[in-house]
Amino acid sequence: MAHIELKNIKKSFGLVDVIKGVDLEIFSGEFMVFVGPSGCGKSTLLRLMAGLEDITSGEMTFDGTLVNALAPSKRGIAMVFQSYALYPHMTVYENMAFGMELAKSSKEAIKERVEKAAELLQITPYLARLPKQLSGGQRQRVAIGRAIVRDPKVFLFDEPLSNLDAALRVATRLEIAKLHHQMNSSTMVYVTHDQVEAMTLADRICVLRDGLVEQVGTPLELYENPQSLFVAGFIGSPKMNFLNGEIASKFGANTIGVRSEHIEIADREGAWKGKVVHSESLGSDSYVYVDIGVGGDPVIVRQEGTHLHQPDAAISIAPIPGKVYRFDKAGKPVRN
Amino acid sequence: MTAEATAGTVVRTQPQIQSELMKSRVAAAMWFLVPMLVALAIVAGWPLLRTIYFSLTNTSLNNLYGGDFVGFKNYLSWTTLKSGRTVFSGLLVDPAWWNAVGNTLRFAVISVTLETVIGMIVALVLNAEFKGRGIVRAAILIPWAIPTIVSAKMWSWMLNDQFGIINDLFLNLGIISQKVAWTATADTAMTAVLIVDIWKTTPFMALLILAGLQMVPKDVYEAAKIDGVHPVKVFFKVTLPLVRPAVMVAVIFRLLDAMRIFDLIYVLTPNSKATKTMSVISRENLFDFDKFAYGSAQSTLLFLMIAVMTGLYIWLGKVRFDGGDR
Numbered sequence: 001m002a003h004i005e006l007k008n009i010k011k012s013f014g015l016v017d018v019i020k021g022v023d024l025e026i027f028s029g030e031f032m033v034f035v036g037p038s039g040c041g042k043s044t045l046l047r048l049m050a051g052l053e054d055i056t057s058g059e060m061t062f063d064g065t066l067v068n069a070l071a072p073s074k075r076g077i078a079m080v081f082q083s084y085a086l087y088p089h090m091t092v093y094e095n096m097a098f099g100m101e102l103a104k105s106s107k108e109a110i111k112e113r114v115e116k117a118a119e120l121l122q123i124t125p126y127l128a129r130l131p132k133q134l135s136g137g138q139r140q141r142v143a144i145g146r147a148i149v150r151d152p153k154v155f156l157f158d159e160p161l162s163n164l165d166a167a168l169r170v171a172t173r174l175e176i177a178k179l180h181h182q183m184n185s186s187t188m189v190y191v192t193h194d195q196v197e198a199m200t201l202a203d204r205i206c207v208l209r210d211g212l213v214e215q216v217g218t219p220l221e222l223y224e225n226p227q228s229l230f231v232a233g234f235i236g237s238p239k240m241n242f243l244n245g246e247i248a249s250k251f252g253a254n255t256i257g258v259r260s261e262h263i264e265i266a267d268r269e270g271a272w273k274g275k276v277v278h279s280e281s282l283g284s285d286s287y288v289y290v291d292i293g294v295g296g297d298p299v300i301v302r303q304e305g306t307h308l309h310q311p312d313a314a315i316s317i318a319p320i321p322g323k324v325y326r327f328d329k330a331g332k333p334v335r336n
Numbered sequence: 337m338t339a340e341a342t343a344g345t346v347v348r349t350q351p352q353i354q355s356e357l358m359k360s361r362v363a364a365a366m367w368f369l370v371p372m373l374v375a376l377a378i379v380a381g382w383p384l385l386r387t388i389y390f391s392l393t394n395t396s397l398n399n400l401y402g403g404d405f406v407g408f409k410n411y412l413s414w415t416t417l418k419s420g421r422t423v424f425s426g427l428l429v430d431p432a433w434w435n436a437v438g439n440t441l442r443f444a445v446i447s448v449t450l451e452t453v454i455g456m457i458v459a460l461v462l463n464a465e466f467k468g469r470g471i472v473r474a475a476i477l478i479p480w481a482i483p484t485i486v487s488a489k490m491w492s493w494m495l496n497d498q499f500g501i502i503n504d505l506f507l508n509l510g511i512i513s514q515k516v517a518w519t520a521t522a523d524t525a526m527t528a529v530l531i532v533d534i535w536k537t538t539p540f541m542a543l544l545i546l547a548g549l550q551m552v553p554k555d556v557y558e559a560a561k562i563d564g565v566h567p568v569k570v571f572f573k574v575t576l577p578l579v580r581p582a583v584m585v586a587v588i589f590r591l592l593d594a595m596r597i598f599d600l601i602y603v604l605t606p607n608s609k610a611t612k613t614m615s616v617i618s619r620e621n622l623f624d625f626d627k628f629a630y631g632s633a634q635s636t637l638l639f640l641m642i643a644v645m646t647g648l649y650i651w652l653g654k655v656r657f658d659g660g661d662r
């Protein structure tokens with residue numbers, strides 16, 4: 001259980017400013033997810049919280065105590081690395097027990113905790129194996145198990161699933177969600193650039209861009225109320241359609257954004273006419289790529305069920321009223 | 337009928353093609369190995385066989401082809417005197433030889449141990465990140481790059497009892513009260529040899545270990561930091577087990593090298609009983625004392641010792657030369 005507060009946190013590597021003043025509050029027991037494009041500083045921010053990097057300026061507190069200069073092991077954190085970072089020469093059991101052994105816990109206590117964690121993650125059969133004798137998914141679960149054994153106040157995850165294949169990723173994602181429910185007293189901070197992971201796991205999401213917080217909110221808030229063009233484009237899949245120029249000015253905006261699920265194939269007033277570039281069916285949904293003759297990327301329209309459109313067929317599409325996001329020149333929402 | 341025959345041919349030729357491919361691969365591999373094998377046979381194999389042969393004869397230096405076969409007489413022979421006493425002679429009962437064996441082993445064990453420990457420390461330092469690391473890494477190799485004869489001569493001047501800088505330095509610092517003949521005194525000769533060898537070879541050791549250190553993934557150290565492992569413990573529990581294969585290979589190389597040490601001692605402390613090693617003594621017999629066959633027997637024994645030691649070491653340490661073991 002820890003309440004984390006970041007006040008104007010900055011981090012530079014030499015002359016390069018990577019984190020440029022982050023203010024953020026993470027409530028105790030919360031599952032916070034950092035998302036953002038590659039290189040925006042997600043890992044760096046997480047490593048600052050872990051104490052693996054020194055904070056250049058600003059204040060970081062855990063439960064009100066300043067931790068800027070506190071060693072990683074004293075912060076009550078556990079970290080799961082993207083690369084697993086298991087000790088290659090130790091068995092799974094030793095890997096998980098190492099931290100407790102150093103803390104001079106009794107043998108029985110260690111055994112009990114390790115076995116409990118192993119059971120939770122279903123890695124009991126592999127306890128005697130070396131990391132190299134495990135698959136990627138099993139290694140990742142060992143890494144998570146090692147974190148659980150530490151019984152931390154804060155879990156830090158840096159893209160823990162990015163080395164796994166799609167099916168395993170979904171399964172492990174569920175396991176992490178389960179873990180969060182079972183250990184609902186621990187705060188979890190999770191870095192990913194997979195926004196499905198972000199949307200499904202997070203209590204709140206923090207969107208980072210170029211070393212600054214772009215927006216913080218629940219997944220639905222971000223989806224429904226993006227506070228900038230960047231967030232609107234970043235959250236949601238497929239990416240939100242953006243249109244400029246004349247079409248946008250009709251809505252009194254510099255840019256409008258419409259999600260593909262908020263566009264209908266309909267020929268009503270204000271509809272956009274164009275032709276089909278391509279269509280793809282995923283079984284439950286179909287996506288139609290439509291060129292409406294204003295340049296830029298084709299507009300993506302989502303239809304439920306299976307639909308096939310011939311390329312070059314004429315089509316007219318229309319946004320659902322009230323579901324059009326309007327942005328001004330600076331990329332901020334237009335209010336009126 | 338035709339179709340059947342065709343099908344049959346196909347089935348039969350398939351594995352043939354594969355083995356043909358395999359054959360040509362093996363042949364290509366052989367051709368690449370041939371120059372190496374020929375060179376080794378000429379410069380190592382043949383002299384080795386000649387030496388072993390000479391050791392079983394009574395060849396002398398001025399008549400290399402006129403020796404007679406005498407069996408193991410050079411190694412061990414005995415005569416029974418009239419009084420009934422049996423007198424042994426030969427290499428295996430020669431105190432000068434065993435003195436050399438003792439010197440060699442002492443030199444090898446002490447120098448390799450110290451070089452490993454110091455080399456490890458140097459490697460750890462060089463593995464840390466600091467400004468000018470590249471230059472320091474290159475600079476540290478200089479002692480290794482100087483030819484042994486040159487550095488031995490250099491040190492022999494520095495250690496000289498009359499004009500040496502070491503004596504001058506130690507006198508001025510008050511460490512010694514009178515000039516010491518470092519290389520000529522039996523008590524200090526071995527130490528002098530050891531110091532020079534360690535000075536010269538530690539850089540090589542450090543670089544081999546450094547290569548091993550750089551294979552250790554950085555994230556493991558970060559995991560250790562989060563686990564709260566004390567740095568000393570990190571070294572013994574994480575770093576050392578992970579670089580062990582690299583260190584083992586380095587130690588073997590150095591041990592083999594140390595067992596046949598010759599040039600340094602030949603230049604630095606010639607004729608000192610305290611430092612004469614197997615190589616030095618066998619050269620003496622071969623060329624200075626005109627006991628060519630006897631010297632050959634010593635060389636052969638030295639070869640056997642090194643071969644056995646290497647075999648034992650590899651077997652005991654389960655060394656894998658691909659640097660694996662993880």
Ligand SMILES: Nc1ncnc2c1ncn2[C@@H]1O[C@H](COP(=O)(O)OP(=O)(O)OP(=O)(O)O)[C@@H](O)[C@H]1O
Binds near residue numbers: 013040042193
């Ligand atoms: N040790 C370092 N020295 C110098 N620059 C660094 C260092 N670590 C990170 N950076 C820089 O800081 C920026 C942010 O890096 P960071 O690893 O936090 O990105 P990220 O958001 O995690 O990206 P990704 O999604 O690709 O993992 C990058 O531009 C990177 O080049």
Ligand SMILES: [Mg+2]
Binds near residue numbers: 042043044
């Ligand atoms: Mg990252």
